[in-house]
Amino acid sequence: MRVPLNDLRRCNASFAAGFRAAFDRVVARGSFILGDEVAAFEAEFAAFCGVGHCVGLANGTDALELALRAVGVQTNDDVATVANAGMYSTVAIRAIGARPRYVDVDDDTLTLSPSRLDALLTPTTRAIVATHLYGRLAAIDEIRRIATVRSIAVVEDCAQAHGARSDGAHAGCLGDIGCFSFYPTKNLGALGDAGAITTNDAELAHRVRALRQYGWREKYRVDVDGGRNSRLDELQAAMLRVRLPHLEQENAARRRILSTYVERIRHPEIRVPPPPGEDCVAHLAVVRSAKRESLRRHLHASGVGTDIHYPIADHRQPLTRDAAAVALPVTERACAEVLSLPCFAAMTSAEVDYVIEACNAWGP
Numbered sequence: 001m002r003v004p005l006n007d008l009r010r011c012n013a014s015f016a017a018g019f020r021a022a023f024d025r026v027v028a029r030g031s032f033i034l035g036d037e038v039a040a041f042e043a044e045f046a047a048f049c050g051v052g053h054c055v056g057l058a059n060g061t062d063a064l065e066l067a068l069r070a071v072g073v074q075t076n077d078d079v080a081t082v083a084n085a086g087m088y089s090t091v092a093i094r095a096i097g098a099r100p101r102y103v104d105v106d107d108d109t110l111t112l113s114p115s116r117l118d119a120l121l122t123p124t125t126r127a128i129v130a131t132h133l134y135g136r137l138a139a140i141d142e143i144r145r146i147a148t149v150r151s152i153a154v155v156e157d158c159a160q161a162h163g164a165r166s167d168g169a170h171a172g173c174l175g176d177i178g179c180f181s182f183y184p185t186k187n188l189g190a191l192g193d194a195g196a197i198t199t200n201d202a203e204l205a206h207r208v209r210a211l212r213q214y215g216w217r218e219k220y221r222v223d224v225d226g227g228r229n230s231r232l233d234e235l236q237a238a239m240l241r242v243r244l245p246h247l248e249q250e251n252a253a254r255r256r257i258l259s260t261y262v263e264r265i266r267h268p269e270i271r272v273p274p275p276p277g278e279d280c281v282a283h284l285a286v287v288r289s290a291k292r293e294s295l296r297r298h299l300h301a302s303g304v305g306t307d308i309h310y311p312i313a314d315h316r317q318p319l320t321r322d323a324a325a326v327a328l329p330v331t332e333r334a335c336a337e338v339l340s341l342p343c344f345a346a347m348t349s350a351e352v353d354y355v356i357e358a359c360n361a362w363g364p
């Protein structure tokens with residue numbers, strides 16, 4: 001048997017008729033930028049997340065950058081973030097000319113460790129990026145508490161956590177502003193690049209609406225600096241509207257796969273993540289091993305696709321060597337140990353069983 005890490009053809013097959021109908025509707029209407037589909041998706045996704053406002057954008061990295069600009073981050077400000085989440089927040093922070101201040105992560109959840117946060121905040125820290133990594137909510141209540149005391153904005157990176165909940169409240173309404181990517185492999189994926197922000201703050205939404213369109217407050221009148229073209233387009237919004245009603249069901253399928261891995265992978269050299277509750281939508285099924293390369297080779301030889309999310313910590317990237325003096329022991333160990341196993345809604349139970357058997361049969 002061969003089990004791919006992900007299979008978008010299979011995942012999208014059941015939506016094909018819906019996608020075609022959506023495509024026909026957009027083409028027939030003849031409006032391709034900021035029309036009815038974007039407005040409808042924004043309203044539907046805001047309702048799903050339980051927030052007052054959603055602003056559709058071109059991708060998740062723009063969502064992070066424009067959200068940071070909207071909460072007031074400027075050149076030379078500090079922004080607290082983690083270094084094990086694929087560099088996206090670092091890219092957004094640096095695009096503004098601000099500085100990432102890296103916080104180590106919790107050893108179990110691999111999300112930002114609030115106990116290490118306070119000591120890192122400076123008088124010029126304007127925002128904290130809380131990344132809900134692998135689909136699991138960061139310790140957002142505690143992060144918010146620390147941020148509120150110091151009047152620092154909390155920007156949630158929800159790119160991997162569409163639908164994750166804490167006490168029934170969704171990712172995207174737990175901080176000041178939430179940032180989403182709808183990259184095709186995400187839990188809610190478009191058929192290309194797409195992104196959005198969500199917020200309950202009308203002024204923040206208003207600022208991001210201006211920033212996504214050249215800094216316009218009204219057509220051809222530019223009064224917000226830092227703008228660009230970062231519009232969600234009508235076709236992608238229409239595709240996302242086809243998939244959104246099925247998101248909960250697909251998240252449940254991903255959760256079942258991760259739970260099964262957690263229960264049944266029994267190997268002394270493989271560490272499984274904590275079981276997923278409603279706070280985790282199992283975007284990725286990430287196990288850890290000190291002998292990762294051997295495990296990866298074994299799985300590859302068994303026909304099981306894997307990947308590493310992410311192999312290089314942000315402060316160890318060639319671009320960010322200036323931050324290399326930072327010590328992040330948990331982050332660095334995680335980068336050396338993490339391995340993503342297949343996890344996608346259309347996976348069969350035979351495939352899940354096969355991955356588990358392959359893991360358990362590994363003799364390092």
Ligand SMILES: Cc1ncc(COP(=O)(O)O)c(C=O)c1O
Nearest residue numbers: 059060061088157159181182183
């Ligand atoms: C945690 C996280 N943040 C941000 C992004 C950036 O999103 P995009 O690729 O849409 O720019 C991604 C995904 O790619 C991500 O996984």
